[in-house]
Amino acid sequence: MVDDLRRELCALHAELPRNGLVAWTSGNVSARVPGSDELLVIKPSGIAYDDLRPERMVLCDFDGVPVEDALAPSSDAATHGHIYRELPDVGGIAHTHSPYATAWAIHGEPIPCVMTAMADEFGGEIPVGPFALIGDDAIGRGVVETLAHHRSCAVLMRAHGVFTVGRGPRDAVKAAVMCEDAARVVHAARSLGPLVPLDAESVDALYHRYQNVYGQH
Amino acid sequence: MVDDLRRELCALHAELPRNGLVAWTSGNVSARVPGSDELLVIKPSGIAYDDLRPERMVLCDFDGVPVEDALAPSSDAATHGHIYRELPDVGGIAHTHSPYATAWAIHGEPIPCVMTAMADEFGGEIPVGPFALIGDDAIGRGVVETLAHHRSCAVLMRAHGVFTVGRGPRDAVKAAVMCEDAARVVHAARSLGPLVPLDAESVDALYHRYQNVYGQH
Amino acid sequence: MVDDLRRELCALHAELPRNGLVAWTSGNVSARVPGSDELLVIKPSGIAYDDLRPERMVLCDFDGVPVEDALAPSSDAATHGHIYRELPDVGGIAHTHSPYATAWAIHGEPIPCVMTAMADEFGGEIPVGPFALIGDDAIGRGVVETLAHHRSCAVLMRAHGVFTVGRGPRDAVKAAVMCEDAARVVHAARSLGPLVPLDAESVDALYHRYQNVYGQH
Amino acid sequence: MVDDLRRELCALHAELPRNGLVAWTSGNVSARVPGSDELLVIKPSGIAYDDLRPERMVLCDFDGVPVEDALAPSSDAATHGHIYRELPDVGGIAHTHSPYATAWAIHGEPIPCVMTAMADEFGGEIPVGPFALIGDDAIGRGVVETLAHHRSCAVLMRAHGVFTVGRGPRDAVKAAVMCEDAARVVHAARSLGPLVPLDAESVDALYHRYQNVYGQH
Numbered sequence: 001m002v003d004d005l006r007r008e009l010c011a012l013h014a015e016l017p018r019n020g021l022v023a024w025t026s027g028n029v030s031a032r033v034p035g036s037d038e039l040l041v042i043k044p045s046g047i048a049y050d051d052l053r054p055e056r057m058v059l060c061d062f063d064g065v066p067v068e069d070a071l072a073p074s075s076d077a078a079t080h081g082h083i084y085r086e087l088p089d090v091g092g093i094a095h096t097h098s099p100y101a102t103a104w105a106i107h108g109e110p111i112p113c114v115m116t117a118m119a120d121e122f123g124g125e126i127p128v129g130p131f132a133l134i135g136d137d138a139i140g141r142g143v144v145e146t147l148a149h150h151r152s153c154a155v156l157m158r159a160h161g162v163f164t165v166g167r168g169p170r171d172a173v174k175a176a177v178m179c180e181d182a183a184r185v186v187h188a189a190r191s192l193g194p195l196v197p198l199d200a201e202s203v204d205a206l207y208h209r210y211q212n213v214y215g216q217h
Numbered sequence: 218m219v220d221d222l223r224r225e226l227c228a229l230h231a232e233l234p235r236n237g238l239v240a241w242t243s244g245n246v247s248a249r250v251p252g253s254d255e256l257l258v259i260k261p262s263g264i265a266y267d268d269l270r271p272e273r274m275v276l277c278d279f280d281g282v283p284v285e286d287a288l289a290p291s292s293d294a295a296t297h298g299h300i301y302r303e304l305p306d307v308g309g310i311a312h313t314h315s316p317y318a319t320a321w322a323i324h325g326e327p328i329p330c331v332m333t334a335m336a337d338e339f340g341g342e343i344p345v346g347p348f349a350l351i352g353d354d355a356i357g358r359g360v361v362e363t364l365a366h367h368r369s370c371a372v373l374m375r376a377h378g379v380f381t382v383g384r385g386p387r388d389a390v391k392a393a394v395m396c397e398d399a400a401r402v403v404h405a406a407r408s409l410g411p412l413v414p415l416d417a418e419s420v421d422a423l424y425h426r427y428q429n430v431y432g433q434h
Numbered sequence: 435m436v437d438d439l440r441r442e443l444c445a446l447h448a449e450l451p452r453n454g455l456v457a458w459t460s461g462n463v464s465a466r467v468p469g470s471d472e473l474l475v476i477k478p479s480g481i482a483y484d485d486l487r488p489e490r491m492v493l494c495d496f497d498g499v500p501v502e503d504a505l506a507p508s509s510d511a512a513t514h515g516h517i518y519r520e521l522p523d524v525g526g527i528a529h530t531h532s533p534y535a536t537a538w539a540i541h542g543e544p545i546p547c548v549m550t551a552m553a554d555e556f557g558g559e560i561p562v563g564p565f566a567l568i569g570d571d572a573i574g575r576g577v578v579e580t581l582a583h584h585r586s587c588a589v590l591m592r593a594h595g596v597f598t599v600g601r602g603p604r605d606a607v608k609a610a611v612m613c614e615d616a617a618r619v620v621h622a623a624r625s626l627g628p629l630v631p632l633d634a635e636s637v638d639a640l641y642h643r644y645q646n647v648y649g650q651h
Numbered sequence: 652m653v654d655d656l657r658r659e660l661c662a663l664h665a666e667l668p669r670n671g672l673v674a675w676t677s678g679n680v681s682a683r684v685p686g687s688d689e690l691l692v693i694k695p696s697g698i699a700y701d702d703l704r705p706e707r708m709v710l711c712d713f714d715g716v717p718v719e720d721a722l723a724p725s726s727d728a729a730t731h732g733h734i735y736r737e738l739p740d741v742g743g744i745a746h747t748h749s750p751y752a753t754a755w756a757i758h759g760e761p762i763p764c765v766m767t768a769m770a771d772e773f774g775g776e777i778p779v780g781p782f783a784l785i786g787d788d789a790i791g792r793g794v795v796e797t798l799a800h801h802r803s804c805a806v807l808m809r810a811h812g813v814f815t816v817g818r819g820p821r822d823a824v825k826a827a828v829m830c831e832d833a834a835r836v837v838h839a840a841r842s843l844g845p846l847v848p849l850d851a852e853s854v855d856a857l858y859h860r861y862q863n864v865y866g867q868h
Contacts, residue, residue: 331593332531332536332539332594333568333593333595334460334594391458394457394458395457395458397457398458398531398533402536402537402540403537405533405537405621406537406538408625409538409540409543410541410543415593419565419567422567423567423568431480431509433478433479433481433505
């Protein structure tokens with residue numbers, strides 16, 4: 001089962017450069033080992049996307065410590081672990097410094113929900129979490145606290161980048177792609193004139209339809 | 218004949234990511250079954266572009282109901298059906314949330330006809346249709362009513378995205394590509410200074426030449 | 435010799451989409467038949483870049499009339515012919531609606547020479563030519579008259595797009611790539627603050643060095 | 652050993668177009684011959700990236716003069732040589748006119764350190780060096796003097812482009828990629844509102860962690 005996860009994660013990492021979400025080695029995706037409350041699989045630190053292989057993905061505990069002889073995990077591993085520990089429904093996490101989302105994170109303002117695709121995917125605005133330094137659980141706490149007050153599966157961490165969560169890693173990567181798309185489109189719209197958020201009733205209707213009707217069931 | 222359409226549609230869907238018109242699974246193309254006033258073929262819902270195959274394209278009626286055992290069609294299928302029902306000359310439809318066109322759709326202002334390529338393809342400005350929720354025929358009606366008052370084969374649906382129509386699905390996809398190109402170029406021009414539309418006589422001359430002389434005949 | 439030209443032109447057309455200069459079928463490159471004062475080779479009209487083949491390139495006279503059984507040439511063929519007739523040193527021409535250059539063409543202001551790469555390639559600003567309709571020699575005259583007063587090998591035709599000229603078609607395509615690059619970079623710089631052109635002496639020094647020292651000799 | 656360098660440099664040059672750092676033939680990477688205080692390997696002048704081969708890379712002295720029968724080296728070779736002569740710890744240099752970094756270089760203002768990825772890689776702002784003409788050691792002196800007063804491994808040369816340095820050529824190319832990424836993201840953030848640099852203590856903490864903990868050791 002962990003080998004399947006490694007293969008899935010390796011394939012999903014290829015979506016990051018393909019969708020323009022990362023520069024050099026700067027983003028990562030992880031998956032909770034299904035059912036586990038202590039293990040995750042994540043990208044190794046500082047390895048080029050072209051050089052990733054399923055067997056190089058790192059199995060580690062929620063403190064970011066590898067549980068077998070392995071490459072060093074992403075230096076964000078403990079942040080991912082904190083989120084899995086606090087949010088039992090989360091099975092996958094993506095973290096990127098994608099360009100337009102990071103521009104909003106620098107600006108420090110939520111991306112307002114001004115288009116139907118945002119209502120579909122995020123159920124409202126994409127919120128901004130606190131500025132936090134890497135090294136303890138400050139980033140993880142900031143992500144969890146911000147998610148607690150929004151329907152959004154994406155958080156802009158101030159002056160840093162994006163964290164997205166999903167039932168599995170594919171959902172998290174999709175959310176990262178849609179977050180960057182929203183950030184770019186709303187950036188372009190904002191330079192044309194003032195932004196007017198969609199009314200709450202429309203946002204609710206769109207969100208519920210998309211979460212329940214869209215796709216294959 | 219329907220098998221040919223499935224193959225053509227599958228190939229045309231590859232043009233959407235290739236031309237930067239879609240994020241993840243968010244756009245779709247359909248074709249009227251030639252001569253039919255009740256059947257269309259369209260993308261299945263929520264399937265990645267890489268995973269599309271001709272046989273996965275969904276044959277359904279104008280209410281968006283599959284007429285054979287099939288994947289669930291795009292949740293926009295009934296909207297496409299409404300447009301085919303109301304506009305007998307339309308043989309293909311494309312729908313995208315392409316980034317710059319969607320930015321104009323959020324802003325809610327038509328893209329003014331300020332360059333010759335827009336006069337060629339759209340015969341004037343690209344208009345904005347109403348805000349409408351998915352689920353009944355509100356989007357389809359908005360598209361049809363907006364097209365009725367313009368020469369343009371593209372409509373920006375407010376706070377949503379773009380619908381384009383054509384004699385066949387290839388024309389519709391071409392219009393979607395040219396609409397995003399116009400949206401991007403005019404966005405960039407607008408940040409340099411005020412936009413001055415081309416005079417109506419020049420627009421007419423360009424449109425008639427392009428529709429009648431351009432290409433192979 | 436004409437067969438060599440067809441092969442070279444076919445390969446050079448692939449540079450247009452690769453460098454982001456064209457949408458769908460909207461740009462073209464031509465070459466003067468070496469030494470000729472009446473024949474050129476150019477892209478056929480309305481054919482997708484993927485479908486170009488050397489043998490589909492069209493040999494025609496300077497009025498844009500094919501001299502053998504062939505596809506219809508680009509509807510810009512007579513414009514290219516006019517330029518070859520008036521400017522005997524020109525051996526290649528490229529025409530695109532590349533996005534940022536077209537944004538400047540809509541704005542109607544020359545791209546000021548504010549960076550060394552522009553001094554190298556264009557020897558100063560990239561000028562704007564008149565608005566002209568396709569169909570007679572108005573566009574060709576506008577290009578020739580504008581080039582006469584500038585060192586630049588590129589002209590922004592107002593509200594239309596770019597024409598570039600070179601000793602051969604490869605030079606013209608290079609100029610089209612560098613023109614779009616300049617248009618994009620200077621657009622981004624302009625949104626940061628006022629633009630200050632390089633002093634004329636520096637521009638001259640850079641231009642002469644680049645034209646005489648750069649590359650393999 | 653020089654053959655290994657040629658292979659590494661050839662592969663690294665492919666990263667320039669792949670990461671959107673260059674137009675046509677306009678960027679170059681060099682490596683100091685390990686341990687040498689007089690020899691470097693660099694791209695030949697004016698050759699397309701597709702046509703580079705390891706054996707075409709040019710071995711030359713720090714004045715930019717080839718030490719064997721070879722293609723003409725990049726016209727920036729003597730500038731690279733000057734930097735290697737003055738900075739013995741530098742083993743690789745990249746030079747590009749990447750679009751957003753060049754826009755900041757035209758504007759003439761440092762890119763402020765407003766996001767964690769800049770603190771990680773550059774340890775603060777990315778500074779601007781003087782305007783200097785190619786042909787003597789003015790550019791090299793400008794790069795060296797600017798680097799002397801900053802932790803940054805990248806310099807924006809005014810109205811020109813970027814130089815980056817590293818322990819080896821791969822580090823220099825990575826810095827060029829991260830510099831363009833920073834330039835683009837901060838450009839987008841600046842259009843959303845005023846930029847507030849990170850506090851010096853956070854920048855120091857991030858820089859020291861990234862330089863010492865990130866990656867595989």
